[in-house]
Amino acid sequence: MDLAAVAPEKKLDSTSIDEAIAHLQSEYPDAVSPDDREGYCGVIVERGRLVDIARVIRDDLGFDYLSSATAVDYLGAGDHLEMVYHTYRTSGGPALVFKAQTDRDNAEIPSLVSVWRGADFQEREAWDLMGIHFPGHPNLKRILMWEGFQGHPLRKDWREAYYEEDQKPFDSRWPGGHVHRAEEKNVFGKNVTYPPDIDLGRLMDTSEAAVYQSLGLGVDVERIMDKDGFETNELVVNMGPHHPSTHGVFRMVLTVDGETVTSLEPVMGYLHRNHEKIGERNTYLHNIPFTDRLDYISSMGNNHGYVLAVEQLMSLGRKYNPPTYRCEALRVMMVELSRIVNHLWAIGFWLNDIGAFFTPVLYFVQERERILDFFEAVAGSRMMCNYMRFGGLFGDLPDRLKSVSNLTNDRVRDYNTMQFLTEMINERIPRTIDELERLLTQNEIVIERSVGVGVLTREDAINYSAAGPLLRGSGVAYDIRRAEPYSIYPELDFDVAVEDEGDMYARYRVRVSELRESVRILKQILPRLEATAGESIWADGKPGAYAPRVPHGEAYGRVENGKGELGYYVVSAGGRGGSSNPWRYHVRAPSFINLTPMGIMSRGHKVADVVGILGSIDIVLGETDR
Amino acid sequence: MKLQELNQSEYPVPAELENNIAITSLSQLYNWGRRNSMWPMLFGLACCAIEMIATAASRFDFSRFGFEVMRATPRQADLMIVSGTVTKKMVVPIVRLYNQMPEPKYVLAMGACASGGGPFKEGYNVVSGMDKYLPVDVYVPGCPPTPQALLYGMIALQRKIDGQSIANGDDVPWYGVSSAEPTPVPVLGPDIIDPRQMDMIRRQAEAAAAELPSIGARDLPAATALVAASATADATAVADAPPVDGDALNFVLPTGAAPWAEAEDIREKRRLRALARKALRATRRAVAAEEE
Numbered sequence: 015m016d017l018a019a020v021a022p023e024k025k026l027d028s029t030s031i032d033e034a035i036a037h038l039q040s041e042y043p044d045a046v047s048p049d050d051r052e053g054y055c056g057v058i059v060e061r062g063r064l065v066d067i068a069r070v071i072r073d074d075l076g077f078d079y080l081s082s083a084t085a086v087d088y089l090g091a092g093d094h095l096e097m098v099y100h101t102y103r104t105s106g107g108p109a110l111v112f113k114a115q116t117d118r119d120n121a122e123i124p125s126l127v128s129v130w131r132g133a134d135f136q137e138r139e140a141w142d143l144m145g146i147h148f149p150g151h152p153n154l155k156r157i158l159m160w161e162g163f164q165g166h167p168l169r170k171d172w173r174e175a176y177y178e179e180d181q182k183p184f185d186s187r188w189p190g191g192h193v194h195r196a197e198e199k200n201v202f203g204k205n206v207t208y209p210p211d212i213d214l215g216r217l218m219d220t221s222e223a224a225v226y227q228s229l230g231l232g233v234d235v236e237r238i239m240d241k242d243g244f245e246t247n248e249l250v251v252n253m254g255p256h257h258p259s260t261h262g263v264f265r266m267v268l269t270v271d272g273e274t275v276t277s278l279e280p281v282m283g284y285l286h287r288n289h290e291k292i293g294e295r296n297t298y299l300h301n302i303p304f305t306d307r308l309d310y311i312s313s314m315g316n317n318h319g320y321v322l323a324v325e326q327l328m329s330l331g332r333k334y335n336p337p338t339y340r341c342e343a344l345r346v347m348m349v350e351l352s353r354i355v356n357h358l359w360a361i362g363f364w365l366n367d368i369g370a371f372f373t374p375v376l377y378f379v380q381e382r383e384r385i386l387d388f389f390e391a392v393a394g395s396r397m398m399c400n401y402m403r404f405g406g407l408f409g410d411l412p413d414r415l416k417s418v419s420n421l422t423n424d425r426v427r428d429y430n431t432m433q434f435l436t437e438m439i440n441e442r443i444p445r446t447i448d449e450l451e452r453l454l455t456q457n458e459i460v461i462e463r464s465v466g467v468g469v470l471t472r473e474d475a476i477n478y479s480a481a482g483p484l485l486r487g488s489g490v491a492y493d494i495r496r497a498e499p500y501s502i503y504p505e506l507d508f509d510v511a512v513e514d515e516g517d518m519y520a521r522y523r524v525r526v527s528e529l530r531e532s533v534r535i536l537k538q539i540l541p542r543l544e545a546t547a548g549e550s551i552w553a554d555g556k557p558g559a560y561a562p563r564v565p566h567g568e569a570y571g572r573v574e575n576g577k578g579e580l581g582y583y584v585v586s587a588g589g590r591g592g593s594s595n596p597w598r599y600h601v602r603a604p605s606f607i608n609l610t611p612m613g614i615m616s617r618g619h620k621v622a623d624v625v626g627i628l629g630s631i632d633i634v635l636g637e638t639d640r
Numbered sequence: 641m642k643l644q645e646l647n648q649s650e651y652p653v654p655a656e657l658e659n660n661i662a663i664t665s666l667s668q669l670y671n672w673g674r675r676n677s678m679w680p681m682l683f684g685l686a687c688c689a690i691e692m693i694a695t696a697a698s699r700f701d702f703s704r705f706g707f708e709v710m711r712a713t714p715r716q717a718d719l720m721i722v723s724g725t726v727t728k729k730m731v732v733p734i735v736r737l738y739n740q741m742p743e744p745k746y747v748l749a750m751g752a753c754a755s756g757g758g759p760f761k762e763g764y765n766v767v768s769g770m771d772k773y774l775p776v777d778v779y780v781p782g783c784p785p786t787p788q789a790l791l792y793g794m795i796a797l798q799r800k801i802d803g804q805s806i807a808n809g810d811d812v813p814w815y816g817v818s819s820a821e822p823t824p825v826p827v828l829g830p831d832i833i834d835p836r837q838m839d840m841i842r843r844q845a846e847a848a849a850a851e852l853p854s855i856g857a858r859d860l861p862a863a864t865a866l867v868a869a870s871a872t873a874d875a876t877a878v879a880d881a882p883p884v885d886g887d888a889l890n891f892v893l894p895t896g897a898a899p900w901a902e903a904e905d906i907r908e909k910r911r912l913r914a915l916a917r918k919a920l921r922a923t924r925r926a927v928a929a930e931e932e
């Protein structure tokens with residue numbers, strides 16, 4: 015579907031961002047004011063009018079897609095909490111950013127779930143980690159931590175048990191030069207005070223009702239569980255967090271009527287590793303290896319989003335050189351290879367979920383291994399590449415590829431890099447995709463299991479902030495590489511894969527087309543690499559600063575990752591010289607937000623389909639829970 | 641076990657029976673069976689799980705070493721590979737799963753996270769290593785460990801099993817008269833609670849009720865002050881001392897070690913410079929604050 019075919023245009027919804035802001039200001043002079051802090055953009059909305067104005071932004075101005083909603087704690091700089099919303103038009107273009115502020119005590123901001131369902135999990139996260147209350151939210155429970163946890167950990171004055179200092183490097187390490195184990199200072203690894211009235215007995219209660227009590231299932235578990243009372247064939251089924259088809263430690267609580275799912279509640283946080291809190295202690299550079307561990311299938315893509323965000327901030331300052339052409343070409347190549355890895359993995363495990371246990375995976379991970387060999391030889395690690403830097407890369411391609419783990423005397427695994435790449439891109443990967451299609455696309459069982467299952471309509475996909483193949487499988491041709499292009503994508507020739515049906519099969523088809531498009535991009539990258547051979551990957555020929563100082567401001571860098579839109583919201587609160595640590599570091603994780611419509615997609619299907627639907631969304635827990 | 645090994649026992653085998661009968665100890669036979677049919681649990685936690693899957697998949701294929709298939713239920717598994725970050729929220733089901741595994745059972749901590757918290761150790765929801773709750777048999781370092789490293793760790797576990805003997809009751813507790821005690825399952829309260837610490841927590845809560853200073857739990861401001869104090873103490877000590885500190889003076893360098901000493905020297909100089917810079921910045925800040 016091409017972009018011109020999208021609904022007839024209203025006048026306001028094709029205005030530029032400045033015009034849109036001007037419109038808002040003239041319509042609501044007392045509720046909307048421009049955000050004129052240095053390096054910030056967008057508007058600040060008076061929170062009492064937030065819902066009305068959000069409706070105007072969505073309906074009149076046409077910003078129908080809420081990409082990210084997150085909170086920032088400005089302790090010491092205004093002493094308020096702030097919700098930041100990034101909205102986009104699905105027809106493409108830059109973001110309209112709006113914010114709402116509230117006091118730190120009794121923090122309260124009206125919920126936007128009634129406007130964008132996609133705000134659901136993100137507001138729950140803001141409640142959980144920042145302690146902002148959202149009146150109007152249908153199910154405001156903690157989402158990453160458990161109910162009953164003490165405090166809201168992302169607040170600036172909340173300190174973790176192993177807290178040492180606000181920012182790294184810790185003085186004791188550098189320049190102090192002492193390394194100690196955190197346990198020596200805090201033997202219990204806790205920073206909690208137990209209230210005098212703590213009821214240990216209740217905590218030990220493991221009855222069914224207590225287990226589901228904190229979930230907000232919308233059903234009366236006790237009634238269902240109580241066999242003697244009301245006669246019913248409804249049943250609560252728990253799947254996970256230990257379950258082979260939840261792709262990690264994800265948990266779903268289903269209410270089923272016979273075999274049919276009546277409601278589904280995703281429960282997450284079992285892999286919540288405090289990425290953002292740690293990220294705010296780290297220096298900017300320090301965060302790159304941590305981003306690898308978000309979506310650990312495609313670490314190159316994660317690196318890319320983060321460096322884009324920080325580069326956006328750095329470009330506000332004086333001493334900044336944008337990456338060279340060769341650097342950009344290498345970045346795109348790595349990212350597209352990751353996308354191939356990601357989709358092969360996703361399709362393989364989706365087949366696992368619909369019953370083809372592990373055999374197809376074995377075919378697809380074979381090609382993945384070759385790509386990982388390449389990553390290992392270039393970046394030093396198979397999975398955690400830690401490859402990109404601000405304004406550059408860790409290193410250029412080596413002349414010859416050797417498997418790092420077989421360095422000595424390995425004549426078998428020693429290739430000329432360009433030859434290896436040419437072969438891989440022109441022959442091996444296309445061959446794998448052909449094989450995959452031959453086995454699956456017309457496969458009767460695959461079609462039977464997936465056509466018409468897990469349907470997400472176009473309107474819902476947009477309203478629920480779905481991203482990536484999930485969004486494009488529902489007929490929305492929204493790909494950030496085209497909608498708000500970055501790097502050298504504008505000059506590359508490729509199509510946005512899109513399917514209209516919105517079911518599991520459509521998502522599979524989108525992934526297969528994207529595999530082909532990635533190969534198409536890679537084929538265009540090869541001559542560019544050859545043409546730039548020998549050029550530096552750094553603008554001034556030498557690596558960038560080890561600890562860059564980043565100017566004051568905010569930035570939202572986003573990329574189209576294998577799983578969908580991966581965004582990084584970074585706030586730098588530096589003074590004149592800039593800051594060396596991010597003040598706020600937030601990851602808009604596609605795997606997390608794509609789970610929001612899981613409930614409506616599963617309703618009415620069988621339990622066995624739920625597993626497949628989850629597989630077709632393609633989540634990875636490192637990113638879901640962060 | 642190779643045929644040859646089977647024949648190498650302390651009992652003489654008549655020549656005509658060689659290669660027809662084998663004499664071995666019961667322990668050896670028993671361990672041979674166990675070590676070569678270790679079924680891991682199909683259980684992945686985080687990034688390391690991906691490498692674990694790669695180890696099980698076509699290229700590395702741990703079935704070759706007797707780890708045959710991964711079983712999704714703990715009741716059929718001999719080995720728990722803790723492949724990834726153990727969070728406070730997840731450790732509860734993990735301990736429960738461990739309790740459901742039949743004896744003999746083994747735990748392999750795969751990667752930095754499972755061994756000691758790894759890169760996420762300082763996180764508020766992260767447990768600093770699986771061994772805080774379960775007995776771990778083998779630790780495999782790496783982030784993530786390569787499939788080769790994991791295989792090596794698994795073979796190390798096999799060697800450990802080889803060393804066990806059914807003659808020794810400590811090696812094989814699962815043959816004891818009473819069944820093994822299950823590991824107490826932690827509880828999620830205001831923070832994670834190890835039931836073994838219940839008494840202590842009760843006392844803490846009582847102390848808090850009586851407004852006594854709390855014991856055991858960390859008092860944050862005091863600890864921060866402590867860290868700050870020790871940092872300033874360090875800084876002043878270094879600033880007051882002559883450029884080379886005591887340790888380096890006592891160290892008599894052999895003449896041949898010049899490059900090493902040079903490197904050390906440079907490091908030391910950089911350290912001192914950084915300290916001086918830091919002190920300067922601090923004074924500037926203080927002055928600026930005063931002016932305001």
Ligand code: SF4
Nearest residue numbers: 687724751752753783
């Ligand atoms: S050790 Fe590294 S790779 Fe493994 S789970 Fe931890 S962060 Fe991930």
